[in-house]
Each structure stands twice: as structure tokens, then as C-alpha cells.
Amino acid sequence: MTSINPEILQRALLREKAARKQAEKILEDKSKELYLITEQLRKANKKLQSGLTEKTTELQGVFDNLVDAYVLMNLKGEIINLNGAAKELFGYDVSEEKINVIQLIYKDDFEYAINSFKLLISKGFFSDYIARVNTKNKGIRWVHINASIIKNSNQKPIGAQGIVKDITNQRAIETQNKKLLHDLEKSNEELGEYAHIVSHDLKSPLRSINALVNWLREDYENILDDSGLKNISLIEQTLEKMEHLINGILNYSSINNNTDLKNTAVDINSVLQDIISTIYIPSHTTVTALQQLPTIKGDKTRIQQLFQNIISNAVNYIDKEVGTVSVSFEENQSHYIFQIKDNGIGIEKEHFDKIFKIFQSLGNNKNSTGIGLSIVKKIVEAYEGEIWLKSEPKVGTSFFFSLKK
Amino acid sequence: MKGIVFTEFLELVEAKFGLEVVDKIITAANLPSGGAYTAIGTYDFAEMLSLLTHLSSYTNIAINDLLLVYGEHFFSVLASSYPQLIDKYEDPIALLSSIENHIHVEVRKIYPDAELPTFEIVEKAEDSLTMIYKSSRAMSSFGLGLMNKTFAHYNTNAEILLEHIKEDGTEVKFSITKN
Numbered sequence: 001m002t003s004i005n006p007e008i009l010q011r012a013l014l015r016e017k018a019a020r021k022q023a024e025k026i027l028e029d030k031s032k033e034l035y036l037i038t039e040q041l042r043k044a045n046k047k048l049q050s051g052l053t054e055k056t057t058e059l060q061g062v063f064d065n066l067v068d069a070y071v072l073m074n075l076k077g078e079i080i081n082l083n084g085a086a087k088e089l090f091g092y093d094v095s096e097e098k099i100n101v102i103q104l105i106y107k108d109d110f111e112y113a114i115n116s117f118k119l120l121i122s123k124g125f126f127s128d129y130i131a132r133v134n135t136k137n138k139g140i141r142w143v144h145i146n147a148s149i150i151k152n153s154n155q156k157p158i159g160a161q162g163i164v165k166d167i168t169n170q171r172a173i174e175t176q177n178k179k180l181l182h183d184l185e186k187s188n189e190e191l192g193e194y195a196h197i198v199s200h201d202l203k204s205p206l207r208s209i210n211a212l213v214n215w216l217r218e219d220y221e222n223i224l225d226d227s228g229l230k231n232i233s234l235i236e237q238t239l240e241k242m243e244h245l246i247n248g249i250l251n252y253s254s255i256n257n258n259t260d261l262k263n264t265a266v267d268i269n270s271v272l273q274d275i276i277s278t279i280y281i282p283s284h285t286t287v288t289a290l291q292q293l294p295t296i297k298g299d300k301t302r303i304q305q306l307f308q309n310i311i312s313n314a315v316n317y318i319d320k321e322v323g324t325v326s327v328s329f330e331e332n333q334s335h336y337i338f339q340i341k342d343n344g345i346g347i348e349k350e351h352f353d354k355i356f357k358i359f360q361s362l363g364n365n366k367n368s369t370g371i372g373l374s375i376v377k378k379i380v381e382a383y384e385g386e387i388w389l390k391s392e393p394k395v396g397t398s399f400f401f402s403l404k405k
Numbered sequence: 406m407k408g409i410v411f412t413e414f415l416e417l418v419e420a421k422f423g424l425e426v427v428d429k430i431i432t433a434a435n436l437p438s439g440g441a442y443t444a445i446g447t448y449d450f451a452e453m454l455s456l457l458t459h460l461s462s463y464t465n466i467a468i469n470d471l472l473l474v475y476g477e478h479f480f481s482v483l484a485s486s487y488p489q490l491i492d493k494y495e496d497p498i499a500l501l502s503s504i505e506n507h508i509h510v511e512v513r514k515i516y517p518d519a520e521l522p523t524f525e526i527v528e529k530a531e532d533s534l535t536m537i538y539k540s541s542r543a544m545s546s547f548g549l550g551l552m553n554k555t556f557a558h559y560n561t562n563a564e565i566l567l568e569h570i571k572e573d574g575t576e577v578k579f580s581i582t583k584n
Contacts (some may be wrong), residue, residue, distance in 0.1 A: 008428040015431070019412075026445050095584030 017258055070162040072150075075157060077101040077117075089143075091136025106132035116147075120160060124149045130167070142168045193306055195253035199246045206246070210239050248371030251305070252378065266300045268293035268307070268338075272327060275308045281315055285323030293329060296403060298383060306379045307340070309372040310399050314342035317397075330359055335385060335402040346393035356387070376401070406453055407463050409482070414453070415442065417478050418460060429528035430459040442493055446540060447518065450542060469546040476550020483551075484558060497555045497563070498583060522548070524579075532583040543574035552581065 050215045063070055069086035079099045082090065092099050105113045119126045124233045126146040132140050147162035217224075217232050218366035224232070269289065276287050296303070296400035307327075314325045320343050347355065356377040380387045419427045431440035438448055438517040461468045484491055490511065494500035500508075510518055522540030523550045529535075538545050549565060555562045563583045570576040 004424055008425055011428055011432075015439065015441040018439060019443040019446075022441065022446050023443035026443065324478060 052365050055177045066163070069166070071101070071162045072159065072166055073101055074159045075121075080159065086164065086216075089135060089138070089141065089164065091138065092135070104133045104135075106134055108132070120147055120149060121157070124157075124384055133164075134273055142171050151169070192253045195249055199250045199253075203243070204245050206239060206242055210236070213239070243362070245371065248361070252371055252375050263297045264300065265295050266298050266303050267295045268303070268327075268329075269301070271304050274304060275311055279308060279312045279315065282318075284321060285315055285318055285325065287315065287325040288313060288327070290326050290328040293327065294331070294336055296405070299352075302379050302382070306401075307338075307377055309376045310401075312342060313372060314344055314397070314399075317344040318342060319345050335404055337400060337402045339400050341396065341398040341400055343396040346395055346397055347389070347391040349391070352389060352391075406448055406450045407519060408442050408448060408480075409415030409447055409451060410490040411442040411456075412444045413477055413479060413482050414456065415440075417475060418432040421474075422460075422464065426463065427461070430456055430463060433459045433463075442531050448583070450520075472544055472546035473550040473553075476547040476552075477554045478550070479547070480558070482552050484554075490560065494533075497552075497559045497561065498529070498532065498581070500555055501536070501552060501581065502534055524548075528577075534579075534581045536579045536581070537570065538577045538579055539575065541575055545579075546573055548579070556583070 040265055063081075063083050066083055066085060069089045070081075071079060071086050072081040077100045079092075079094050079101060082092065082094055087093055090099075090104060106188040112129075112131055116126045116129045125146075127146045129145040129147070130142065131145075133143050135141055144165040144167045145162050147160055148269055149157045150159045150161055152158050213232055213235050217229070221229070269292065272287070272293065281287060311327075315323070318325075323343060325340065325342045327338065327340050329336055331337065355373050357374060377387055380401045380403065384404040387399065387401040389397060389399045391397035415427055416497075418430070419492075434440070436452045436455060438452060441450060455472060457468050460466075461471060468567045469540070490508065491500065494503065501524075505526070509521050512521060520542075522538055522542065522544070525539065527535040527537060538548055545567060549567060552563075552565055561583060563581050564582040565582075568578040568580070570578055
């Protein structure tokens with residue numbers, strides 16, 4: 001082997017040394033980088049761990065504090081855990097005996113339960129499952145269940161959880177309420193019919209009395225003195241009033257049925273004109289609209305009855321030399337609000353409630369039966385509105401009422 | 406360029422031509438690194454080019470021929486360092502056709518800053534493969550050396566035809582037919 005020039009060897013050695021130092025530097029840098037990454041990983045891990053602990057504690061809190069029953073099961077339906085409310089409801093303790101949800105399903109609801117379980121598997125959840133369950137100590141209970149699938153980090157289903165609410169009592173109350181409502185409707189209907197029949201029955205003897213009194217007057221006109229004739233006249237007036245009363249009752253009892261309220265367009269302007277031409281308005285009194293009135297949806301007869309009763313009341317109780325009754329309205333998003341204003345005798349504040357009750361008439365007006373305003377109130381309520389008034393005795397009254405659009 | 410390419414190159418030069426030649430070409434090349442390389446470092450490709458040029462002029466061997474020999478040598482380096490990567494393939498055609506989609510993917514995991522050539526497959530059959538080599542380094546002969554030894558590794562050989570698509574050798578078509 002030929003000897004190599006020492007200078008070449010020396011240079012080679014220097015290169016090797018330099019290369020080694022480079023390598024050491026690179027490795028040291030890499031080690032430092034690795035150390036830093038490890039530290040970051042450790043921190044991230046710690047954070048994850050603490051996050052996990054936090055979430056676990058939170059979940060445990062939810063589990064313990066949940067008012068409703070919480071059931072945790074595996075995919076075979078074996079119950080893994082029950083919270084306090086669930087133990088109380090089902091009466092089982094899974095630490096003492098093995099329970100499968102299949103055992104808890106009431107036999108008639110089995111198919112429904114299996115279909116819901118299929119839904120749970122395919123969609124990952126089901127909600128508003130309402131069926132019966134068997135319990136250890138409480139017999140068969142109605143429950144409402146919302147359930148969802150639990151997945152592991154690979155998105156593989158590993159179990160299911162359900163929130164179970166005992167709705168047995170709630171259902172009983174609902175059923176009872178339904179029955180009550182039905183009974184109430186029925187008795188209301190019967191009452192309406194009863195009023196109708198009674199009114200009709202009352203009318204026929206009334207007509208007979210009327211006829212008899214008429215014959216009395218015709219046959220004995222020359223025999224009776226003034227006082228006798230006056231009394232007959234009073235009988236006739238009283239009979240007329242009684243007929244008004246009976247008609248009023250008939251009217252009142254027929255408003256009961258809300259389904260009768262037709263929903264056609266009713267032009268309030270023409271309603272007002274009809275009323276003006278129908279009712280008796282003394283010549284010193286005027287009934288006017290202060291503005292163009294709206295066309296609303298409703299049953300024309302009822303709406304006319306509503307306006308007519310208030311307007312004729314207003315006209316009847318005017319004591320001034322020049323009487324005015326005016327109609328105006330405003331509207332908001334849901335309702336029309338009408339105002340009927342008069343310059344009549346006014347109403348004392350203490351009577352505000354009383355006037356809307358049936359058979360309450362304040363004055364001694366012969367045309368007043370005390371039914372008119374109670375009919376008004378009933379119609380307004382049928383249209384989901386309200387009625388109220390402002391009044392100053394001796395100055396006048398304003399009636400306000402709202403009708404749902 | 407990864408340091409291992411330099412260290413292995415200089416070792417090969419030393420083995421074939423002796424330490425004096427190593428010393429000579431390093432001194433002549435006047436390199437920024439001074440010719441001190443470590444396998445785990447990264448160095449400028451220009452240094453490799455410079456070393457090759459000086460070796461070529463000293464030995465009168467064409468650069469491409471030097472690269473071919475070096476490629477053949479480098480296969481053994483890879484085979485001993487990453488035997489599991491090579492053992493994954495049952496035959497050389499399968500290995501070569503996986504350079505782009507598998508081997509280079511793995512390389513980038515270890516050396517994210519590696520600058521790799523691309524081997525685009527044009528046609529592949531059981532016993533033949535056509536690929537386009539693309540690299541600014543124009544080291545297709547190095548690739549050829551690697552391929553020769555790949556076939557040898559599987560105890561077979563192949564006819565590998567190189568056609569320059571670009572004159573500077575940055576784009577070369579490899580037509581490989583297994584014998």
C-alpha cells in the first residue's frame with residue numbers, strides 16, 4: 001500500500017472533524033426540538049386530561065341531578081347504569097341484578113318499541129316515544145322517552161342513552177280534562193236548547209194573554225172607565241216588554257255556538273246605514289260615522305246586532321236637546337277597535353261591570369230589557385275581542401270594543 | 406440535497422480512486438462547506454455538481470457514467486437502510502411504479518424538506534413500464550443506476566432505454582422492459 005501524503009490525511013481528518021461537529025449540532029438541535037415537542041405534547045395531554053375530568057364531572061352532575069330517569073345501556077339492551085330517578089321509577093338496581101330493556105317493555109307496545117330501536121340504530125336517535133313500561137314496584141307506567149346512540153372515537157356505536165319521563169299522572173289528568181271539556185260542551189249545548197225551548201213555551205201563553213187582553217179592551221171598551229182602560233194599556237205594555245225579554249233570551253242563548261260565526265266580508269258602513277234605517281231615532285238625534293269604516297270578516301247578523309244594541313242604547317239614553325251618536329275606529333296588527341260615542345246621560349263608574357250582566361238595566365226605559373249589552377259582550381268575546389267604556393255622568397258615554405281581524 | 410448523497414459519493418470516490426482523488430476534487434472545487442459532510446445534513450446541490458465536474462475532468466469519465474455507477478452503489482445504501490421498504494414489493498416493476506405514490510411519500514415523512522424528482526407513469530404492463538423523469542437536477546443516470554440494481558436485487562434484469570425529452574436532461578423518458 002503506497003503511503004499517503006500526511007497533508008492529505010490531515011485535511012481528511014479536519015473534514016471528518018468538521019462533519020462530526022455539524023452532525024452533533026444537527027442532532028442537538030433535533031433533540032431540543034424533540035424536547036420542546038414532548039413538552040407541548042405533555043401540556044396538551046394534561047389539558048385534555050383536565051378537560052376530560054371536567055366533562056366527566058359535569059356529566060356525573062347531570063346524571064345525578066336529572067329529575068327525569070336516565071338509562072344507559074349497551075347495544076344488546078343490557079342496562080349499564082340507572083340514575084336515582086330511574087332506580088326509583090323502574091325499581092331495579094343494576095348493581096344487584098341484570099336487567100335488559102326488553103324486560104321493561106309492556107307486551108302490547110313491543111312492536112312499537114322494536115321499531116323505535118331500529119330507528120335509534122339507523123338514525124342515531126329517536127324522540128317522543130310514548131308507551132308503557134313494566135316496573136318492579138309501580139306496576140305499568142306510561143313513559144315518554146328521548147334516546148340517542150353513544151359512539152366511541154371511531155364513530156362506532158357502543159351503546160345508547162335515554163331520558164325517561166313518567167307521564168302516567170299527566171296522561172290521567174289530560175284524559176280527565178278532555179272528559180270534563182266534553183261534558184262542559186254538552187251541558188252548555190243542553191242549556192242553550194233549554195233556554196230556546198223555554199223561551200218558545202213562554203211566548204205562546206204570552207200571545208194568548210195578549211189576545212185575551214185585546215178582546216177585553218174591544219168587548220168592554222164602553223163599560224170600563226179610564227182607570228180600567230189605562231190598566232189594560234199597562235198590561236199590554238208589560239206584555240210587550242216581556243216579549244222583548246223572551247226574544248232577548250232567545251238571542252242570547254243562540255250566540256253560544258262559536259262555529260256558527262260565519263266569516264264573510266261585512267262592510268261596517270252599510271251595517272251602520274241599515275241600523276239607522278231600522279231603529280227608531282228621534283229627530284233631534286243624529287247617528288254618524290266620523291270616518292270611512294272598514295270592511296271586516298264576520299257574520300253580518302251578529303255584527304249588526306252588536307252595533308245596533310250599542311247604538312240604540314245610546315239613542316235611548318240621550319237627554320240633550322241635540323243628540324249625537326258617532327262611530328269611529330282604529331286598528332292595530334291583530335284587532336279593529338271601534339268607538340261609539342254619545343252625549344247621553346252617562347253611566348256612573350260603579351255600574352261599569354254591572355251593565356254587561358244579563359237582565360241588568362239601569363234606567364226605567366220601557367224598551368230596555370237588560371239583555372242588550374250582555375249580548376254585545378258575548379258577540380265581542382266570540383270575536384276574541386274586549387269591550388270597555390269611558391263615561392261621565394250627564395255628559396256622555398264612549399263604548400270601545402275590539403274585534404279580531 | 407441530503408448529506409448522505411455527498412458522504413456516500415465521497416466514500417465511493419475514495420474506494421474507487423483513493424483518498425488523494427477525494428482530496429484533489431474537494432480542493433479544486435473550492436466548496437462553501439469545505440467538503441465536510443455529514444449524512445444527516447443538507448447541502449447545496451451545486452456542490453455535488455462541482456464535485457462531479459472535477460471528478461469527471463480528472464478521471465476523463467463522463468458525468469452521466471459517473472452518476473450511473475454512483476446510482477448502482479446507492480441502491481445498496483438504500484437496501485441496507487430501508488430493507489422493509491423494498492421487501493414490500495414482489496417484483497421490480499411494482500417497486501419502480503410505486504416511486505411516486507408510495508416511496509416518495511414515505512421519504513417526505515422522514516425528510517419533509519427533501520427535493521425529489523418525479524416519475525410519472527405513462528404506461529404500465531406486467532413486464533414493462535414507461536415513466537417520465539422530471540428534475541431540475543438532470544440526474545437521470547443516477548436513476549438508471551438505481552433501477553439496474555433494483556432488477557439485480559430481484560435476480561432479474563431489464564432493458565432500460567433513456568430518451569431525453571428536454572435537451573438539458575431535466576425531462577427524460579424511461580422505457581423499461583423486463584427480460
